Amino acid sequence: MKTTARRMRQAEQALEQRRAAAERQQRQRRDIACEKIPALAALEQQLAESSAAVVSAMSPGQDSSEFLALLAKQNAAAQAERARLLQAAGLPADYLDLRWECPECHDSGFVRGRRCACFGKLLQSLAYQELSMDTPLERSAFELFRLDYYSTQPEAATGIAPRKAMEGVFQYCREYAAHFTPRAKSLFFTGPTGLGKTHLSLAIAKAALERGFPVIYGSAPNLLSRMERDRFSRFGESAGETEQALLECDLLVLDDLGAEFSTAFTQSCVYNIVNTRLMGEKPVIVSTNLNPAQLNEKYGERVTSRIIGNYMTLRFFGGDVRQKASGRG
Numbered sequence: 666m667k668t669t670a671r672r673m674r675q676a677e678q679a680l681e682q683r684r685a686a687a688e689r690q691q692r693q694r695r696d697i698a699c700e701k702i703p704a705l706a707a708l709e710q711q712l713a714e715s716s717a718a719v720v721s722a723m724s725p726g727q728d729s730s731e732f733l734a735l736l737a738k739q740n741a742a743a744q745a746e747r748a749r750l751l752q753a754a755g756l757p758a759d760y761l762d763l764r765w766e767c768p769e770c771h772d773s774g775f776v777r778g779r780r781c782a783c784f785g786k787l788l789q790s791l792a793y794q795e796l797s798m799d800t801p802l803e804r805s806a807f808e809l810f811r812l813d814y815y816s817t818q819p820e821a822a823t824g825i826a827p828r829k830a831m832e833g834v835f836q837y838c839r840e841y842a843a844h845f846t847p848r849a850k851s852l853f854f855t856g857p858t859g860l861g862k863t864h865l866s867l868a869i870a871k872a873a874l875e876r877g878f879p880v881i882y883g884s885a886p887n888l889l890s891r892m893e894r895d896r897f898s899r900f901g902e903s904a905g906e907t908e909q910a911l912l913e914c915d916l917l918v919l920d921d922l923g924a925e926f927s928t929a930f931t932q933s934c935v936y937n938i939v940n941t942r943l944m945g946e947k948p949v950i951v952s953t954n955l956n957p958a959q960l961n962e963k964y965g966e967r968v969t970s971r972i973i974g975n976y977m978t979l980r981f982f983g984g985d986v987r988q989k990a991s992g993r994g
């Protein structure tokens with residue numbers, strides 16, 4: 666099935682689930698309210714009957730305007746009484762209203778016969794999910810980050826105690842995630858392998874996603890090879906789609922930059938991503954085992970100077986101790 670048709674169907678299903686969830690939650694709130702307020706059930710019944718009466722009074726060829734006006738009056742009185750009862754019981758007056766995720770289209774996906782903006786957002790987030798699906802997020806929450814893996818002893822070379830340094834890095838990342846906006850600063854995570862760069866960059870991605878921001882995350886080798894595949898795709902539909910998504914999303918996490926098989930194409934992609942997102946003030950989190958000198962060697966001065974000059978650099982410490990703790994080399 667073509668990508669677009671498949672995503673359209675998935676978006677329709679997502680809307681269907683939103684509508685079902687809104688109705689389920691409304692029923693749950695109604696149960697809670699009826700338990701607190703014995704008079705409410707009868708009032709709800711009355712409201713349901715009057716809307717049924719409105720429907721049957723609307724049959725063609727019948728002048729029912731007087732009857733409908735009377736019903737409307739009764740209905741308004743019953744609704745006011747319901748709001749009063751709810752508030753007297755300490756609940757909000759609109760407690761029993763359906764709560765749609767999209768107030769514009771009531772989760773139908775249409776406003777006056779046109780596609781609602783929320784439908785476009787859904788399609789976009791489905792495309793982003795597909796780009797990010799090679800990298801699971803479950804194990805990368807902030808709560809699962811282990812500061813006790815890092816030594817409290819200062820390193821001989823730097824005189825810095827990894828635990829102390831990493832406490833600062835961890836705190837910075839958690840604050841960054843909690844206050845993330847699409848205009849947040851870009852971050853540059855640098856340090857040897859196995860020190861938690863991936864964990865913390867994905868924890869930020871996870872937190873930003875949970876707050877509803879469109880995020881793409883993944884390893885540089887993966888995302889760059891997808892870009893290459895679809896740039897040269899013969900199917901017009903997806904040509905350039907990955908590149909566009911990587912340039913437009915609110916947050917891009919490019920993990921393990923430098924691990925990709927380097928070609929003129931990947932190098933120009935990295936420059937394009939770094940430069941375009943910088944011009945658009947859109948944040949990127951780059952993590953890499955390369956130090957700035959190695960970065961310069963691999964991508965040249967124009968990429969390196971943009972990263973070093975504009976990103977917040979976070980150095981990851983720990984090396985030996987972490988390798989022992991995890992049993993990895």
Ligand SMILES: [Zn+2]
Nearest residue numbers: 767770781783
């Ligand atoms: Zn909508």
